[in-house]
Amino acid sequence: MSTGVMGDRPMMASDLSLVAAAAGIDSEPTGNVRCTLPIRRYSERTSKAGGLEWLEGLQQRSSTSLGLVQSLINALRELILDVQENGATLYVEQITAVFAKDATAKNTCLTPRLHVDEYYGHRETAVASLLEKGWSQKGGTLFFPTCGMSKFPDGETITPAHLATERFVDIPVVYVGSCDVCIYDGMLDETGNADPQLGLPHISGDVPGES
Structure with missing residues (x-):
């Protein structure tokens, strides 16, 4: 917390x-x-925590829970099943x-600045947001699909507030909607080494007073 x-x-x-x-x-x-x-860490590659069996066990233990808890568990299970049917594997790392x-x-959001996930490789990282109605629907993750971090050497200082400046007028920004699931690239190359030329730049869109 x-x-x-x-x-x-x-x-x-x-x-x-x-x-x-x-x-x-x-x-x-x-x-x-x-x-x-926290459910699992990125380095725990052999752990079954956060996988389908883990979620089904959690589902059984939470069978009497009401509201958001049971709905969220059910949705995560269905998502993992859909991913498996398409030949991939997905784990829940944290909620x-x-x-x-x-x-x-x-x-208090996790990463209120532009960055690339340095501990994941090609299609190894994912994020989904549930945004409360009546508040900003831009509170999820914001992606810059046409740029690499080399375009933003000052990425550590770039926050959602900068998107309204002239610098970003011609740069496409994808705002993740509520319940959207985005699977994207991290910085690791095929050998497991971090390459600053890889990965999809993004930023947490949570702004105090808005989401």
Whole structure:
């Protein structure tokens, strides 16, 4: 869990009040929060965590859960089945909830800057977003499909706010919609080494006060 004030830390029961405040359940949203459920790491290539059997086990253990929990598990299972039918394998690495409704609080999203995933190779990384109705539908990942990171040597400083500047007028940007699943390239080459010429540049679109 992170509130933007301090680094990531384990979530405690007392933190649920921070989540409720950030979500605006009982009043205007106060504070921004990111909560992450880590399932597997990119380096755990032989782990079955996050795969179909793992999800089906989670589905059975959560059979009495209501609302979003069961719906999300079911959707992930169906997605993995669809991917398998097309000859590929997909694992869920983590599930993250980002509350960025407070314009006066810090941004807590994972990567609020332009970057390429350095620990993945060709078609090895994926992302999907569920965006709350009534808030910005640009809160998911933003992709730059016609550019490489070599075009953005200052990528570490580029945030969603820069997209409104003249520099990006003629650069196509793909805004991922709610429930879209995007599978894309990371920076690793066929030998497992990071190549800065590879990978699809993208940025988390969560902006405080909007998503």
